[in-house]
Structures are given as C-alpha cells and as structure tokens.
Amino acid sequence: MRRVLIVIFPGFQLLDLAGPADVFGTVAVLSPEDCYQVEVVAVRAGEVTASNGVTVTASALGEVAGPIDTVLVAGGWSVPDHVEDEELVAGITALARRARRVASVCNGAFLLAQAGLLEGRRATTHWVAAEDMRRRYSGVEVDADPLYIEDGDVWTAAGVLSGVDLALALVARDHGHALAAMVARGLVVYLHRAGGQSQFSTPMRAMTPRSEPLRELQAYIDSNPCADLSVPTLAARAGMSERHFSRVFTEQTGVSPGRYVERSRGESARRLLEVTGLPMDTVARQAGLGSPETLYRVFRRHWRITPGEHRRRFRSKER
Template sequence: MQRRVLIVVFPGFQLLDMAGPADVFGLVALLSPGDCYRVEVVAVRAGGVSAGNGVTVTASAISEVTGPVDTLMVAGGMSVPDHVADRELVAGIAALAGRARRVASVCNGAFLLAQAGLLEGRRATTHWLAADELSRRYAGVEVDADPLYIEDGHVWTSAGVLSGVDLSLALVARDHGHALARKVARGLVVYLHRPGGQSQFSTPMRALTPRSEPLRELQAYIEANPAADLSVPALAARARMSERHFSRVFTEQTGMSPGRYVERSRAEVARRLLEVTGLPLDTVARESGLGSPETLYRVFRRHWRVTPGDHRRRFQSKER
C-alpha cells in the first residue's frame, strides 16, 4: 500500500522541516517496499521555492492537487510570521486538511495550522521559543512547549526542526509498527525513535550555562558521574561553597535547582541505559544514581510520562 504524503512549503521555509520527514518516509520504501510512501512537495504556486538557507526545491501548486491525501504536513521556518497572513496559503492548507486522513506540522508550522483553524480546541506543541506566542495568538489552542510531538485526534504537531524526524518516525510506527520505525531510525543514523512525551530539552539544554567556571565544571562532573554522591552538601563541597550559597548561586546561574538538575541528569542516563542495554531495572536504577526501581519508575513517569518498561519495549534497539 502506498500512502501519499504532502509537505507544504513557502518561501523561507526550514529545509530540515521538509527534508527530515521526506527522508524518513523515503527510506521506508527501501526497507519495506510493500509499505511505501509517496512524498510530494506543494506550495501556493508551482515551481521553485527557496528555503531559508537558499536551497531551492520544486513544488506543485496546492490548488492543483487532486485525489486522496493520507498525510498533510506543514513545514515551519523563520518566515512563518510573514505567511500567517497569506490567505491563499492558509486556505489551501485548510482545504487539503479536509481531504487528509491526518494532519501534522513541524516546528512553528503549527502557526499555519492554527491560523487555518485546525488546532482549535486541541493540545499542540511547537518550538519552545515560539510557544508563548502561539498561546497568545490562538487562545483556543492548549499549547504545551515541552513534548517533542503531540497527537490530538488526527492532528499531530512537533517541536523544533529535527523533532519532525521524531514525529515522522512515530507516524511510520503507527502505520507499520515500531520494528520498521526502528530500522528507519538506524538507517538514517538518528536517535532511536523517541516517545512524543519526551522533553524537547536534555538537562544541559534546559539549563542556562553558568557564568562561573567552577559551576560549569560541576555540571560536567554531574553528567559524567550519575551514581556518585550528588547531594547538595557534596556538590557544595566540590564547588568550595557553603550549602546555602551554592544552592542560591547554582539556581541563579542555571535556572534550575541542584536537586532538579541532578534528577533530570540521572533520568536521562537511565533512559539511555534502557534504550541501548539489556540491564535489569535495578541495575539501571543503581548505575544512573536513582537507587531503586521504585525511584526509577517515579522519576520516569514524572519526566517522560511513560514507565521504564514501556519505554524499553517501545524504543530499544534490538541490535546492541
């Protein structure tokens, strides 16, 4: 069965928002010819459309699309604010969405879905830098800036840029199973298929870079030694500060308390161990510094909204 995927672009779109999903769907045809997708790029007018980095792609006109559509995907880009007022583009997206089995956006392409009325009353995500603006402009949209992607009914939205690959892998998994999605991920040498509930940010990305060199060194120590004593007294001693002063300065300079930073860092170590090893849960908990399977479970549910066992079953590569 061949599924038709339309990717909507416009002048100044983010090339990776189109190319990432296109390569995911394209590789399916090579790995599983009986389950292939046909990707088409569409725009308001047929012809060349220049991405924000200057690369030009050839698109068909939205108005000339005929026949059924399986998946409609809207790219994002720095120029999206300039195109939200493009009535022809927005109307074209709305018309195609009415014929599509499902609709998706990458990054701030969510603004175009919202402008077309497709996110009204739905939960959605976008690039974290644009989330507040999306919420402000479209009061009827429940914006969650944290997840990599969100599925609400037949509408999917994803976070910034490369999370479009995660979303596309999720669509492949929904259509053809997680085994094929994992093969595609390995074929593209990208991060193993991540759950949508996973945060857009790793711990270092979420935290600010400290001005203080000792705190920057301490961050590196925390990342490299998850099973060490990372209590506030121990960390304060390494930083040669009093506990009270350390807690205040660390929180001020990173935007995150020491305890929260350590917990998130350990949770990410546990996630990686679950994905690339067959270690039992008690070993994963111990090596990640979380101590016990019970703590591992609580922390995993808090940060990724899935259990450790579910995460391993769904996203672990069998080729270790």
C-alpha cells in the same frame, strides 16, 4: 506506498522539511516494502527559498492529484506573513480533506489553525509562539510543553527538530516501534522521544556553564551516575563551599545541582531501558537512582511516562 505532502512557503524553516523528509526517506532504505513517497508543495510550482537561503523546488499544491496519506505543514519565521494568504490556507484545507491525517511542525500549527483544522483540538507549537497562538485562536487548546501532540487525525510538533520526533512517531504508528528505532539509529538521533516529553530537554534546561571547572563537573556527573553526586561531594570536587557551589551552579546552568543530577541519572536510565533487557531494579541501580520506585518518580516527573512505557517503545517486537 504512503504519500506524504510537505507544504512550504517563502521563508520556511528548512529543518522542518528536511528532518521529517529524511525520516521518511530512511524508511525506504531500511524497509523498502514500507516506504513513503515524499513530495514538496507550495502555492505555486517552482523554487521556494528557505529562511537560510537554501532553495527547494516545489510542485503547486492546487495541482495535486491522487490519494494522499499525510499532509505536513512546515513552520518558519515567516509564518506570520503567510497566515492571511488565502490561497495557501485554502490549499492546505483542500489537501487536508483528502488526506488520512494532517500534521505541522513548529509554528506551522498557525496555518492549520487558520484553516480551522485545530478548532476544538489540543495542539502544540514552538514555545516562543505559544502565547501568540492562544491569543489568535481561542478555540485551540494550546499546550506549549510537549514535543508533539496527537489529537485524532491531527498531529502537531513543537520547535524545529521535534519534527523528527513527530515523523518517527508517525512511522511507529504506521509500521511499529522496531522500524522507527531502526530509522532513528540510522540517522543517529534519539530513539523516538515520547511526545509527552517537554520541549525543554536536558541541554535546554541546563546551560553549559561559563566556568571550566563547572563544565568539567557537568561532564563528570553525566559520565558517573553511580558516583556520590551529593552537593557536599560536588562542592568539594569543584573546590567551593556548599552554599557558594549551589549558587554558582544554579546561576550558570539554570538548574540546581540536585535537579541536574536527577535529570542526568534519568537520561542514563533511559539509555539502559532502550538498549538492554535489564530488570527495573538493575536499571535503577546502574543509573544511580537506587530503587524502581525512584526510577518511576523520575520518569513521571520529567517525561510523563513510566519506565515500562518507555521501554516498550524500543522493544524489537512490533506493536
């Protein structure tokens, strides 16, 4: 039994609590012998209201007794109101001294930094808050791009649902990637995205076009990675000149047609690597990338890992 304490405060982001808690809770369902005990703590015992109005009951963090495996600090829009809360920061510091590891989600990293737990470490937070964090905590190496970062026994995750990615990474570290993948499938979420992956995922990098024909074209690209997806062909399919198509597509999605196609094919390759044992040349071909060399370049460019490293995260064999 690994004991996980999730620290909250008035106005916290509910998903920062619920996402990791459900990951750890699902472990108990799928593999009872590897289960976690999740407890919610705050400065004072009682009801704590999240930013969306949902109320959660917490225990007092100053009254926690017994061994602690993980302390995880939630984030939320109200974090700036709490970084000077000496009782909260001191409580986090005291729990961290007793825990095997410490983690934060979103701008909960500010509370870790305020407690001195990130000094001299590399950390991430929500991209919106990254510049403010750099200004406030010059001793922290803030990297706004990754989904989560592990620096020694301290883990930090980016915005909101990246807390699920971080929790899955903790499960993988504790019990192997096979169990983490089972939990991800049970929750119907992405199969453990690599921490080095950018916060700016495909949906964030490519907005949904206003134009219905372009929305249909976007869906066609995602569903047909092996098709001819060159700009001339896509422009003809959209009924536009190449120049006009490129301009409108980039304007409405935020990325060029070529960049979108490359990323979409990379996503197809990732799915094949996760659920099949196909050799790399076959994966590259079926994802529309042509060769293993191109597959490798796409993975390094977008996710900062190799296709082989990505596949190993999802093999049934334990680490």
